[in-house]
Amino acid sequence: MAVIEYIDAIRKAMKEEMDRDEDVFVLGEDVGIKGGVFTTTKGLQEQFGENRVLDTPLAESAIAGVAIGAAMYGMKPIAEMQYSDFMFPATNQIISEAAKIRYRSNNDWTCPLVIRAPIGGGIFGGLYHSQCPESVFFGTPGLKIVAPYRPYDAKGLLKAAVRDPDPVLYFENKKCYKLITGEVPDDDYIVPIGKANVLREGDDITVIGYSMPLHFVEQAAADLESEGISAHILDLRTLQPLDKEGILEAVRKTGKVLIIHEDNKTGGVGAEVSAIIAEELLYELDAPIMRLCGPDVPAMPINPPGEKFFLLNKEKVKEAMRQLALY
């Protein structure tokens, strides 16, 4: 099995799906000739032509609107938001149209749409290139949201998203693109939406997270093992719908849970995960539920010390994990 980068896994998934199904097409800013600002769509236009890899105007609401229309008409669009920060002009299209069309039309219409959007900071991107907008869309019934961490899941979840009959937001972490590598099969496989994945077995503490911070969690867990702290790590992979059973099972293993994400703490995905645990597992908790998230400040600072303060890192994660283990 080949070890490839996260970004390659995403590109491969699109390529394979476009090969497999003629209705699949890609649209977004600079996705065609340039191959995407991150090279995610590099080579796709050459292979599939400009009718299936569309360079669009700089108008996110149009990208989403066009994609929604095409999807309702039976196409399988993969719409790219260059940065998830730029996604907000399309929010109305996504929340009020894409998410609700099946419900509103009493199942007459569906919207098999994928919107890919790079999230996360740590790339010296400041306010407009570092946001994590999960929580904006998280509470919207009718949307599915995935946020892979491993290349294997990046490919499998994108393929699953393309084949899903409803709109799926695909949040890929731009810091992961080149940083995270992993084994990815060449064959056609999907990772089911709505299933979390145990990254590591352990029995002292349970850490639940998604996307890039799991990298720090894995590093910290390796370090903490030498201190005798054994961490059980759960990658949510899908944020909407959350894998309740998977979450509860992981928490049951240790009774101590730390939830980690880069999106800010208040109203984040961790709040919902925490509420699920509190509702279902009160009698199996051995410690207060802990969260380690981005601070509730308006934006990622552009200055390096500020960015460092804002972002999670291995040390912050390790300290939180140790605190929980010691409790």
Add this chain to the structure above:
Amino acid sequence: MKTMTEIVVPQLAESLVSATIDKWLKQPGDWVDIYEPVCEIITDKVNAELPSTVAGKLVQILVGKGETVPVGTPICIIETEGSGAAGLAEAPLVEKSEQKQPGSTPSAAIEMEDAPMRNRFSPAVQQLAAEHSIRLSDVPGTGLGGRITRKDVLAYVASGAANGSTVAAANAAMQAPRTVDAAAQVRSSGLHLTETPRLPKIEVEGSAGAGRGDNFIDVTPIRNTIARNMRQSVSEIPHAWTMIEVDVTNLVLLRNKLKDDFMKREGINLTYLAFLLKAVVNAIKDVPIMNSMWAVDKIIVKRDINIALAVGTEDSVMTPVIKNADHKNVAGLAKEIEELARKTREGKLTLSDMQGGTFTVNNTGSFGSILSYPIINYPQAAILTFESIVKRPVVINDMIAVRSMANICLSLDHRILDGVICGRFLQRVKDNLESFNLESKLY
């Protein structure tokens, strides 16, 4: 499901071995909330309300009013409602069969002081304990603040200690930490003091003999404590005594200059005692051996200077402590004195107010004494009294002047201290007091 929980006499201070029940605030059948006082207890150091560690119904009182029992003894049983989880049925039986074991006093309360989380049980821990019929007080806690973690319970179950047949083993496990404590504890004497003070009861005897008869006053617990401490001190410590005379004329002038402003600014009296404490603390810094205690095979010199202050009331005397007195200036000391005196008068001294004294000062001048022979506040090394300030003719440079003079008396433990060192100490106190002048600062 119902669970029986014992409330035990906690280790309220490191040196306490026993406590006396003063009064039961709750009676069998009463509902008790968690942390609600169930009784009042009296110890050598302090009188305190004993809060319940659980919420439930008081079903039985094991130790009656006026009885003295060792620390760790169960004094009552409280019936609590369990979580209702499966497997809980056996728990009460185990509790009941074990509560009669005199040796099986839970270590939980004993460790309360340095293990504040010892009795905070997470839902997971409670559920597991119920499932396996474990008494949590037997389980060693490795979590934060001594908390019993879920894994501790699992390990305890795995070790097999939870079975009834191994009560002895459980006891041994519980004794272990206490043995360590005992080894670390500082021995101060060969005497063992457990006397039972009785509650006050005043009776007038009938005309038994000639004359008008005598009144018999039962000794109150606090009186008993004072008596015991005084007797322990004088019987163990070879007291020696010395006195020095200090010219506080300048201090009187300084105080007169500052006291009104101080009252306006701080709302409290600027007493001579505050200046004296400052002088004593600075002298202790120069002669640290004054701040020590006898430990049979060694002398322990305390690094913290915590001044115990004798504060009298109509029928007793207490010695609340000013912690780290060397970190405070005169104004800070004045505030502490005021605060402790107020608490003493109102009977609101807490245990922490009473602990840790390393040297005692008594302002005997406040009740008019000009000379006194104080008994050392056991187990400290010395006690100092500050006598009345009186105007006297004094010869200075072959001339007679009227000066404000005061005596300072010192009782010392002659095992630790001798005349030379105490003379030097008192000279430092004297120098410090006499060097206050109109320029001296309070802050």
